[in-house]
Amino acid sequence: MKNEDSTQIFEVFVDADSCPVKDEIELVAESYKVKVTFVSSYAHNMTVGPTSKVVMVDAEREAVDLYIANHIKKKDVCVTHDYGLASLLLTKGATVISPRGQMFDHTIIDSLLAQRHQSQKDRRAGKKTKGPRAYLKGDRERFIQQFEKILSNRAGI
Template sequence: MSIYVDADACPVKAEVERVGTRHKVQMFVVSNGGIRPSQNPLVQTIVVPDGPDVADMWIADRAGPGDVVITGDIPLAARCVENGAQVLKHNGEPLTQANIGNVLATRDLMADMRAADPFRQGGGRAFSKADRSRFLDALERSLRKAAQS
């Protein structure tokens, strides 16, 4: 069992490390660079070469049954779900076989809507304390579930 974190722009890296350490789980924090490596022996900082989706491919090639993936990248989430991994968004929302199709379709629809309105400003709401709390609870449940598999 491992935790894979799509670390670029991830607001919950510290929370993942805290919960993962408590469960004594190996963690891989994957990015294109620019993040401070952890001194925690359970955390491996993986810096991949620059390029589109290189970090995503690194994670998707390794994550599988019994693993937990933390990402806001929906195509990466879909690949990891297909490989049997448990996937959580940063706000604690689980992405599963049951909902990943709808989430992908919504993502594509929203991309089309944004492309059709070049003057649209802003986007989603800010990351909140409630999101962080939901994430911590969801990660705890996912690790317990993975340990039982």
């Protein structure tokens, strides 16, 4: 989204390696004329439309997260399912949404991180834990609705 003097007010960053809603992000963002930066490791090949860009980073474990954390600004939006990255970005004043349409905020992030930590401890102890549930059509619809709401609020509509 740009203001009258053509400076970018905010942009959208996408943790793109395993994001199932890339097309939807581009479609909604384009309708609001918002710049989208998809950040992906070299291990993932992707193409985007003319109004978006792709930043390729090393295939190291946290390279995408580090790029986003170092480039995001207050008021920017990030799409990620990574609770750790979401927590970091919230402290920078960014808006963070999951590909399932879940809004991350300071009231829930600590409990999500605690659950993740407990699951990691359980796995290290040899216990079986559940992975994420299947991505459903309703998740995609919820994401589009929430993402549209974020961008329309930012645009003052």
